[in-house]
Amino acid sequence: MNFDLTEERQMLQDSLRRFLRDKYDTATRNKILESDTGFSADIWNGLAELGVIGALFTEDQGGFGGAGFDIAVVFEELGRAGVVEPFLDTAVLGGGLIADLGNDDQKAHVEEIIGGALQVAFAHGEPASRYDTNRVTTTAKVDGDNVVLNGRKAVVVNAENADMLVVSARESGDAGDEDGISLFLVPADAKGITLQGYALLAGGRAAEITLDDVTVPSSARLGEAGKAFKAIEARVAAANVAICAETLGAMETACRLTRDYLMTRKQFGKPIGTFQALAHRMSDLLIEMEQARSAVIVAAGHLEAGYKSRESHVSAAKNLLGRAGRLVAEDSIQMHGGIAMTQEYELAHIAKRIIMSDHRFGDTDHHLERYIAIAAA
């Protein structure tokens, strides 16, 4: 057993942490939050140059990482700094699906993604799908050499900034069937696409997408017709590892801020951390932090494992991080008191990142049920 990072990953972690510490302070981040685009091109390009996007793809795909541990290292640092730029959407999800399923022409986009030049969004969730990855009602109808897409996609993160959309649509079967789902690589400015964009509570932006007779050539399909579900599931698993690691990083920051505050804030003539009621709660948070760290390590380490092992460990981590994250976010705010309720204080944004991570690709309960179902299968 060896729980140390490899030399390459250690270097990646160090350089990423340094970059974000120098360039992504609270004031800068708050400005990004309020911007129209919801992200900073400078930060994006800087991180691309640093190799952060490349680390999320395998060597075969043109990157130099792509494993669960690479994803975990990158996203823990992004989470620690409360980064809102859409690495998850462009690289892990959109870019990942293109890399996994695309033909040579389509795969050419991966190089642009790694270089930071191309933005992608994964248009998959629908108004009635909640966290079910198989519930797709958007339709794809073949029309000669073309395919016509119709439907509605919900809360598509990074849709407005995206050059390309990876759109899921059903070619056969019923709403909940795993079989029959295809993916299409659609230019964001294709005729028939309407975006209704908005800011997100924890930073970044998303949009509701309406697809109204969007016509693309058959060559826009990623992989085989109706057979995209397995790839979607694998990428959602990778996304959940990323989200868990990001949440872990954010929890680290929340705990650091809280511990510092308990040691400096004085009431009744002494630091409030000397009051046992608070000291013990802080200790509980630190215990849960270790639980969370282990859950992330185990999930990351099983991302390349077989289906059942992978899904079971990923759901375990998402369930645990949902519980531990809520505890850390809520108790950090509570132990700070009013100051943590203010927008300009670092913890406010960090707490929002932690809590809202429970709303992407399955919450605590969803993954508990999934964990049980996988064990029973």
Add this chain to the structure above:
Amino acid sequence: MDLSYSDEEKAFRAEVRAFLEEKLPKEMSDKIRKGEELGKAGQEEWHAILNKQGWLAPNWPQKFGGAEWNAVQRHIFEEEAAAHYAPRIVPFGLSMLAPVLQKFGSQEQNDYWLPRILSGEDWWCQGYSEPGAGSDLASLKTEAVLNEEGTHYIVNGQKTWTTLGQHANMIFCLVRTDKAVKQQEGISFLLIDMDTPGVEVRPIILLDGTHEVNEVWFTDCKVPVENLVGEENKGWTYAKYLLTHERTNIAGVGFSQAGLTAVKRIARAEMAGGKPLMENPHFAARVARVEIDLLAMSTTNLRIVSKAAAGAAPGVESSMLKVKGTIIRQEINDLARRAAGAYAMPFASEAIEGSNLALPDPLNAGPVAAQYFNNRKLSIFGGSNEIQRQIIAKTTMGGGA
């Protein structure tokens, strides 16, 4: 033991219901239901409607123009008001300052200030907390020094977390008037006109984007001595009296009931696995658990309310209700954001009136995540839950804790 309301109480509930159905403007209750900001004008409009009915000051004695309801009647009103999505009554003048004036203020002060509270002429805010004096309120530093002529106090210092201070023209403050004595014995209760030169209000934006609280700064503010309430250096006693009033309805039963109804509505609209989320046994269990807690807590509340109606002063039970009541309300906020799924993610906020119109909200859920974050304040303000637990421990363990 009789768990049902008396005929008089039932008739009172019917009267409250009829009033709300007739007089509560629909656009107002729609806003409250959707979690939108009512604004100063809307709030004043609701106060005026209640005042016309004679119900604006439920807890005031009739001789001051109040309804003089007993605790059970007040509870019934609060329950019905929440169920009808009526705006809350802004409490600072009506239920926080007025009881202190009525008990400790002069005849002149009561004659002057109370009618202005009812009419809405004055909007009051509370100047208690300071950056260095939160849970340890008695360590407050804002000082008031009497001038040589003995006509004015000169006030210097800073208050914070001043709720709706941006709407207020008056602030009641705890100020230090004697630094030589024990902290609690050198504090006075002072009324300050916010238009006085040297008063500055600076907004604090909360984590959900709302402007609810403020910093209030005082630089050499001249405050007439007539604005001292009661005796100099007795302010701590008055403040403690006021805090017992701040803690009535601290359980927030009505809010929780309305919140739980909203959770169920959202969970019936949200689909999971092709069925309404409310039919998911796991989610249903979460809802049931908090509903069971709420049923018990609202009964605890009624037990205490009945005792209070019979004239007993609420003691440690207020602290218990504050802790349990806020835990339940926050749990309901958590369920609401959970229920909304991915649609909890958009930055819906109460911050700007009408700002949520462009947002997708197929569940008609409103700003559930913003409310979840905003209501973290419930366990912090009005004496944090840690302070409440300390009060319970001290009281029940005879000072041994």
